[in-house]
Every structure is written in C-alpha cells, then in structure tokens.
Amino acid sequence: MTRWKMLMKRLEQQGARVHPLEVQPAATEAELVEVEERLGTPIPFVFRALLKQGTQEVRMYWSLPDEVILPDEIEDKPAGDFGWSLSELDWPYFGDDGDETDAPRYLQFHTAGNGDALLIRLDEGVADPSVWYWSHEEDEFDLMAPSFIEYVERVTTLGCIGADCGQHRQFCGEDGLDTGSTTAQIWSNWLERYLTLTLEQSSASLEALLIYASMHGAEDQAIQDAFAQYDRFEVYGLIRSRVIHARQSDHKQAWSEVMVHVSATEAADWVRSLWQENEEYEAIPVGVRDYLTAYCLPEAEGLPLVIHEVENGENNGAVHPYDALHRLRHFRSSAVINWMKSHVAFPINGWDSLLAISQPSAEELLAWLNGSDAERQTALHAVCHMMQQQIVPVTPVDVAQWKQVLSEWRDKEILRNNKRIFEQAISGLSGWYAS
Known part of the structure; x- marks a missing residue:
C-alpha cells in the first residue's frame, strides 16, 4: 500500500x-x-x-x-x-x-x-x-x-x-x-x-532538457526559459530532427508542439518548405504541417495555404465541414470565420465547432444568428458549445440584446428540438460573458 x-x-x-x-x-x-x-x-x-x-x-x-x-x-x-x-x-x-x-x-x-x-x-x-x-x-x-x-x-x-x-x-x-x-x-x-527527473536537473544539458520536454511538453514558461540558455538554432535543429524522424504521428505532433513553444521563429523557413513536394514533405503528416503552419507562419501567409487545399480536396469542389474543422482549427482567427461563411450549409456538424474555436466576437455571432438558416443554426450550436466549454467571445455580450434576438428566433421555430436549444442558450446567458 x-x-x-x-x-x-x-x-x-x-x-x-x-x-x-x-x-x-x-x-x-x-x-x-x-x-x-x-x-x-x-x-x-x-x-x-x-x-x-x-x-x-x-x-x-x-x-x-x-x-x-x-x-x-x-x-x-x-x-x-x-x-x-x-x-x-x-x-x-x-x-x-x-x-x-x-x-x-x-x-x-x-x-x-x-x-x-x-x-x-x-x-x-x-x-x-x-x-x-x-x-x-x-x-x-x-x-x-x-x-x-x-x-x-x-x-x-x-x-x-x-x-x-x-x-x-x-x-x-x-x-x-x-x-x-x-x-x-x-x-x-x-x-x-x-517520476524522478526534475527541470533543474534537466537544464544542465540540452539532451536532458529534450528528454524532459518529451515528458512534459514545453508550454510552461520555465521550460522555455531553460531552452533559452542554449543556442537557438541548435535547439531548433534537434527538435526538427525529432519531428522528422519520430515513427508515430502523435509523436511528430508532440515534438511539433515543443517546436512551436521553443523555436517557432527559427522553424518558419522549414515550414514553408513543407508546402513543396520533397523528402521531408512526405515525412510530415498533413495535420502536423497544418499545425506548424498556423503557429510558425504569419496568418496572412499560412492560412491561404491551408484553405487552398481544403477548397480543392477530394469532394468535387465541396468543402467537407469536418475537413475544414480539423485543418483550420489551429488558426483561431476571424479570418477563418469570414471564409467559412460562404461555405456553411446543412448539416452543420463541424461548422459549429469551427466557429466556436475561431475566437468569434459577440458581434460576429450575433450577425450569424441573424443570417441564413444554416448560419443561425451554426451560431446557435456554437454558442451552446462555447457556454459548455466556458469559452467566451472576444468582445462583451449585451445580454439584453442577445436575449431579445434569441427569444424572437425561438418563438419562430417550429421544431421542438430547435426551440430547446434556443432555450438552453437563453438560460446560459447570465452566467456566460455579460457586459
């Protein structure tokens, strides 16, 4: 015992x-x-x-x-x-x-x-x-x-x-x-x-620090500070090697997350090269490349690269919502919200999650609630998801205005299930993000 x-x-x-x-x-x-x-x-x-x-x-x-x-x-x-x-x-x-x-x-x-x-x-x-x-x-x-x-x-x-x-x-x-x-x-x-390795012990050598990062990631500022004492290009090179040579996709993803926290700037040119067909292009899964693109390149450069592939996928020109969700979720950007508006259609599953995690403003959500049927249902489900996950809009919510809008659309709804979801959103307003 x-x-x-x-x-x-x-x-x-x-x-x-x-x-x-x-x-x-x-x-x-x-x-x-x-x-x-x-x-x-x-x-x-x-x-x-x-x-x-x-x-x-x-x-x-x-x-x-x-x-x-x-x-x-x-x-x-x-x-x-x-x-x-x-x-x-x-x-x-x-x-x-x-x-x-x-x-x-x-x-x-x-x-x-x-x-x-x-x-x-x-x-x-x-x-x-x-x-x-x-x-x-x-x-x-x-x-x-x-x-x-x-x-x-x-x-x-x-x-x-x-x-x-x-x-x-x-x-x-x-x-x-x-x-x-x-x-x-x-x-x-x-x-x-x-169970026994400490950050203090690991900081004594770069190899030990990499082992520590493989166990704990590098999100913690103290770990990032420990890497900062070493040559930043040497650190980048060693992490890049681990991303490339890791045998399992989840290991590649984990090392990519270390890279983003420690060597995002140094990795930018390499990430650009991953959008060209070469030996390393084949070694990096699409999901890992998308993640690195979102965090290592400027949004104005990286987002169009991913969107181009999403729009030219294998669905005869149609954008699959779950493909868009998985490939664009890392950007967390209003630019994603603007792009997806012209593609949203029923069924909305996938679109609602992408909207919820793209850091929408209260104004953007309200505009969607007053938009087309697909936009309204997408925004409604996104709001409920955000409430459940305690995600708040990037701008304050006017509770009185929102309650009025949600109530009006609830009263117009015919389907009982949709009315229930509107009720859920209305009841969650006071505990969400009030101005």
Whole structure:
C-alpha cells in the first residue's frame, strides 16, 4: 500500500492526471460470509485473507498528459486502472453468446474502463488461484498471473497499469504479465525517470532538457526559459530532427508542439518548405504541417495555404465541414470565420465547432444568428458549445440584446428540438460573458 501511495504522489507531482487513491478498511468476517452466501461459494483463501487483513476495496486511476512522448517500443500509452472490491465481487456475465459453463469457473473482482473484466479462476482446492482478463469484444481470456498475489506484485511493478487489452498485452508472455520482458523493462525505466527527473536537473544539458520536454511538453514558461540558455538554432535543429524522424504521428505532433513553444521563429523557413513536394514533405503528416503552419507562419501567409487545399480536396469542389474543422482549427482567427461563411450549409456538424474555436466576437455571432438558416443554426450550436466549454467571445455580450434576438428566433421555430436549444442558450446567458 505504501508503494501505491508513493506512486500516486509522484505521478501527481509530475503533472499526471490522478484520481485520489481509494483504500477501504479491511473486511469483517461477517461481511465476507455475507458475500460468500450471496455467491454460493467460498472466496479463495489467499484473496479472502487479503480482504480481511488488508483492504476490502482499493481503486486507483491515473493517466499521463497528452504531451508525453513514450519510447517507440511502447505501442499503447499505459494508464492506471487497478483495484478490487468485495461488495462488487460477482459472477461474470459473458454475454448472450458466451459459454455459460465458463461463468461458474470465475469470480469477477474488477471491471476495466472499457467494460472488460478481471477474474479469479476458481480451480478446486487452489488457495491462491490464477488471475485472468476477459475481453467482451473478442470473447477471449488472457492469463494475467498464476496467482492473485503474483498479479498484484506484477501490476504494482508496472505502475498499476490498466486492465484493458491495450494496456497489458504489450507486457504479457505465456505466464501472464512479464515484468522482465524487454518492453516491460523499457516502460519501467521510462516511468521511473518520469517520476524522478526534475527541470533543474534537466537544464544542465540540452539532451536532458529534450528528454524532459518529451515528458512534459514545453508550454510552461520555465521550460522555455531553460531552452533559452542554449543556442537557438541548435535547439531548433534537434527538435526538427525529432519531428522528422519520430515513427508515430502523435509523436511528430508532440515534438511539433515543443517546436512551436521553443523555436517557432527559427522553424518558419522549414515550414514553408513543407508546402513543396520533397523528402521531408512526405515525412510530415498533413495535420502536423497544418499545425506548424498556423503557429510558425504569419496568418496572412499560412492560412491561404491551408484553405487552398481544403477548397480543392477530394469532394468535387465541396468543402467537407469536418475537413475544414480539423485543418483550420489551429488558426483561431476571424479570418477563418469570414471564409467559412460562404461555405456553411446543412448539416452543420463541424461548422459549429469551427466557429466556436475561431475566437468569434459577440458581434460576429450575433450577425450569424441573424443570417441564413444554416448560419443561425451554426451560431446557435456554437454558442451552446462555447457556454459548455466556458469559452467566451472576444468582445462583451449585451445580454439584453442577445436575449431579445434569441427569444424572437425561438418563438419562430417550429421544431421542438430547435426551440430547446434556443432555450438552453437563453438560460446560459447570465452566467456566460455579460457586459
């Protein structure tokens, strides 16, 4: 239990998303007997002793920040999802297509975040039975460990990683979780470094600082200041190399975000070159190029480059709203709003999100609300989205004027669902951004 508390404390200190560790008191004999009577079977001896002498329930959840760049050998980003509960101990349900003869052979002690199950196999006479994972989509069983005690030890060694198949299979062998495998060792070494490496230590060398940035990104001003002590063109060159040579698209994106925070000015000419067909053009995904273009080039230069491709895509001249959303969302500009106005049409899904994140002014939103049917519905949904996400217009809202406009259009609406959305916008005005 001390190891779990220390793990969670260190993860939180390093910026991981952590749900408070939940540890309940040990179970009483009466509580254990009550569950056994409900199940109609004894709880295996070792697990029963753990429930009675340790804790009847433990829950642990954590996840790494989005900007974390893991070693290439780690195919799926691990996250914490570990625990058990006496009160939830039950026979598993393997679905209508499952083998009913399997159910009485297992007890389910934990449900993974994706709905899959962790199970204790009820082998007759075995005091500490094996632990298995069942995938509800694949209807397959994976051995996790030959005993419950061994399962707890192995999972704890791996940082209490989650139970779903994307988490554990990369660390499994014939005997279940293999903490000695190459992949497990790479992960364990990375995790230990993530938990202990400080910015002060990393600032002593550029290579160490790049490692720190791969774990924490470079949005923090202190990290940017640490990079500023080194030659800016050397920094740019090393980050550029990582963007180009990263094997995974999400790693390329993460290194691009570091570049934007640290070397945006130095990267401008290189980003321009990415709009020409060359070797590096092929190495950079379109989404990464769009992101770099939005943040490394002047808007007047970069936005037309992206818009030209959006307008000349594979939709026979029509602009697909989700293509526009994904490619233009980084600009967050009134110029995007002006451009999209001539393209907005039903269905509006995608257009509303792009409008919401393009930093609209109150005046622009009001003009859209008084525009065509497609513009009005786009603006209405964008406003509701902004309210939910606590995004405010770049200029103050005149609540009285907005309430009048929204009420008038609500009263003209025939469809009940549209009336409801207008009501939602009206009710959210007072808590949004009033002048």
